[in-house]
Each structure stands twice: as C-alpha cells, then as structure tokens.
Amino acid sequence: MDLLEYQGKQLLAAHGVAVPRGAVADTVEAAVARATEIGYPVVVKAQVQVGGRGKAGGIKVATTDEEVRTSAQSMLHRPLKGHLVRRVWVEEASAPAREYYASITFDRSAKLHLAMLSARGGIDIEEVAADDPDAIARLHIDPLDGLSPAAVRDLVQRARLDPEVTDEVSAIMLALWVAYRDGDTELVEVNPLAVTAEGRVVALDAKVTLDDSAAFRHPDWDGWRADEVLDERERRARDKGLNYIGLAGTVGIIGNGAGLVMSTLDVVNEVGGTAANFLDIGGGAGADVVAAALDVVNSDQNVRAILVNIFGGITRGDLVAQGIVEALERVELHSPIVVRLDGTNAEEGRAILAGHASERLLSEPTMLAAARRAVAVAGGAAT
Numbered sequence: 001m002d003l004l005e006y007q008g009k010q011l012l013a014a015h016g017v018a019v020p021r022g023a024v025a026d027t028v029e030a031a032v033a034r035a036t037e038i039g040y041p042v043v044v045k046a047q048v049q050v051g052g053r054g055k056a057g058g059i060k061v062a063t064t065d066e067e068v069r070t071s072a073q074s075m076l077h078r079p080l081k082g083h084l085v086r087r088v089w090v091e092e093a094s095a096p097a098r099e100y101y102a103s104i105t106f107d108r109s110a111k112l113h114l115a116m117l118s119a120r121g122g123i124d125i126e127e128v129a130a131d132d133p134d135a136i137a138r139l140h141i142d143p144l145d146g147l148s149p150a151a152v153r154d155l156v157q158r159a160r161l162d163p164e165v166t167d168e169v170s171a172i173m174l175a176l177w178v179a180y181r182d183g184d185t186e187l188v189e190v191n192p193l194a195v196t197a198e199g200r201v202v203a204l205d206a207k208v209t210l211d212d213s214a215a216f217r218h219p220d221w222d223g224w225r226a227d228e229v230l231d232e233r234e235r236r237a238r239d240k241g242l243n244y245i246g247l248a249g250t251v252g253i254i255g256n257g258a259g260l261v262m263s264t265l266d267v268v269n270e271v272g273g274t275a276a277n278f279l280d281i282g283g284g285a286g287a288d289v290v291a292a293a294l295d296v297v298n299s300d301q302n303v304r305a306i307l308v309n310i311f312g313g314i315t316r317g318d319l320v321a322q323g324i325v326e327a328l329e330r331v332e333l334h335s336p337i338v339v340r341l342d343g344t345n346a347e348e349g350r351a352i353l354a355g356h357a358s359e360r361l362l363s364e365p366t367m368l369a370a371a372r373r374a375v376a377v378a379g380g381a382a383t
C-alpha cells in the first residue's frame with residue numbers, strides 16, 4: 001500500500017524523523033483553520049499519489065487566509081494529473097538552502113536492504129542515476145546486522161554532503177532505517193531532505209510503501225487503507241480477495257502463480273498485444289475463485305479478449321473449466337475467452353470446455369497459441 005505524503009510524514013515523524021509542522025484538511029475552511037493554527041507562511045499541498053504536483057498546480061505557498069482559501073479551492077475535489085484530490089496537507093513553509101535525496105528500500109537482486117543518499121535532491125532520482133550515477137552513495141544492509149552509526153557516517157561522507165550537517169543527516173538516516181524496519185515498509189523515500197537556512201534538516205516530502213503481507217501486525221493501517229486510492233477494478237478485486245493489478249491494455253490476463261502470469265504478460269506483448277491486467281488466482285483456486293476473477297476482468301471496459309492460462313499443479317484443470325462455465329452462466333461477459341489448460345486434470349478440463357465451445361469460449365493447447373489467439377480476437381496483430 002502506497003501512503004499519501006501526509007501519512008508517510010506521520011509514520012516518519014513517529015520514528016524520529018524531523019518533518020515540518022502540518023495538518024490535513026478536507027474542506028476549504030478546514031485548510032484555512034489549519035493554516036491559522038500553524039502560522040504563516042504555509043504550503044498547501046494536494047494529497048494524491050503522483051509526482052510532479054508542483055508543476056501541475058498541486059503545491060502552493062500562501063501567506064494569508066485568502067491565499068489559503070484560493071489554493072484549497074483550486075485543489076480540493078478537482079482532478080490533478082488524473083487523480084481526484086480529496087485532501088490537502090497544510091504545513092509550515094520552509095526555505096531550503098540545500099536539498100538532498102534519501103531512501104531505504106529492498107534490493108531483490110542482492111537480497112539485502114539498500115540505503116541511498118545523494119546531494120542532488122529535489123529531482124527524480126532516476127534522472128540522477130542516468131546523468132551522474134556516482135552522485136548516489138549506496139549502502140547494502142544485512143537484515144541480521146542492521147544499520148550501524150559508523151556505516152551511516154561513511155554513507156554520508158561518500159554522498160559528499162555538507163560536512164556541517166553530517167551528524168544530523170546521520171541521525172535522520174538511522175531514524176529512516178528504524179521506520180523502514182519497524183514500520184514493515186518496502187520503501188521509505190525523502191525527496192527532498194532539506195537543509196533550511198537555519199541549519200535544520202527536515203523531510204519536505206515522504207514516499208512510503210507498506211508491505212501488505214505485514215498488515216496483520218498493524219491494525220492501525222486500517223485508517224490509512226480507507227484513504228487508499230484504487231481504481232474500480234482494483235477495488236472490486238480486493239473485495240473478492242484477488243491478487244490484481246490494473247494495466248492499460250486490451251487483453252485480460254488470468255493465471256495461477258505469479259511467475260506464470262508474468263510470463264503470460266510477456267508472451268502477449270511478444271505477439272503484438274497489450275495486457276489489461278495482472279491477475280493471479282493462486283495455486284489452489286477452485287470454481288468460485290475463477291468465476292470471481294472473470295467477473296473482475298470483465299468489469300474492465302477496455303478488455304476485448306480474456307486469456308486464461310492455467311498450468312495445474314495444486315490447481316485442478318477440471319475445477320478451472322467448471323469455474324469458466326459457471327462464469328458464462330452467471331456473468332454477461334462482453335469479451336471472448338481464450339483458455340489454455342495443462343497439468344493436473346487438464347484432459348477433464350478440456351472436455352468440459354469442449355462441451356461449451358463457441359465463438360465466446362475458445363481453447364488452445366499451448367501458451368503461445370493461446371496468446372496469439374487472444375491478441376487476434378482483441379484486434380491486435382498477432383505474430
């Protein structure tokens with residue numbers, strides 16, 4: 001789950017990271033009241049999970065009640081880069097003298113945590129990595145050893161930050177590590193980590209991604225989850241307990257196992273199509289789960305064909321086939337289904353599908369053939 005900026009700042013502040021004083025508001029008058037309490041000047045920030053808010057008019061400095069009112073009116077309940085703004089964050093204005101970049105995430109290739117620090121903050125770290133990769137100091141962290149003060153000081157020195165803030169930045173990096181570790185996050189990123197004219201080091205922004213698999217340890221996340229922005233497809237999938245990620249293509253994808261689904265996306269792309277989603281029904285999915293998955297994919301109006309790719313181990317091919325048949329009876333599908341079944345009880349499953357074969361229910365023996373068929377049905381140029 002990706003947190004909004006103000007939620008990320010609340011988490012970081014709870015673990016000792018310095019952030020500007022601020023408060024959230026969901027009405028114009030509440031924004032004015034929060035600004036008055038904080039004291040001018042303030043910054044009004046639209047709370048949406050998208051970059052480039054400042055250039056899009058989503059971050060504005062205000063020095064009076066009227067300026068706050070005007071800024072909040074221009075943001076609240078209006079779209080910003082395709083996202084509806086439901087709340088604004090009002091915080092004390094800071095005048096950064098220097099801007100750094102700091103983050104901790106997980107490096108899957110190294111199977112270690114990774115801390116990054118750069119003196120070139122305030123711009124996308126991808127740009128820095130492309131233009132001047134040496135400007136980013138990196139430190140892999142063994143989860144058994146953790147992050148030591150000595151290792152942090154070395155990281156700060158390698159990042160070539162201003163020497164006079166070494167102690168303060170080191171303390172903040174240690175606090176970020178605690179927030180990352182104890183907060184069960186997959187990413188904590190501060191950009192910019194600013195040095196003010198007074199010499200304070202504060203997090204002017206916060207990007208935090210929580211590890212959903214740790215939610216059982218954090219009942220307090222429920223309040224944040226209520227504010228999570230999902231498109232209707234993803235919300236429908238969550239309600240049904242499905243592992244779904246919406247994409248922008250025309251071929252709906254259903255498979256069992258994350259590796260198989262990702263491979264299916266690659267094959268669809270390889271033969272000239274575009275995937276509309278990632279949907280993994282898991283290793284032991286029965287008829288009800290398959291029917292629910294088809295219902296979710298069918299809700300996407302951009303989908304023109306649905307590719308069901310099943311390799312049965314725990315999952316039984318006959319139950320998958322039965323789920324598809326039930327879905328055809330229960331849901332008015334607006335797209336043809338192309339099915340590839342292999343593995344456990346695949347012959348029985350193919351027999352069930354053969355008994356209901358039509359222009360709306362097609363079957364292919366291999367993943368490649370099924371992908372080509374689905375792309376062709378969706379109007380793509382299968383190769």
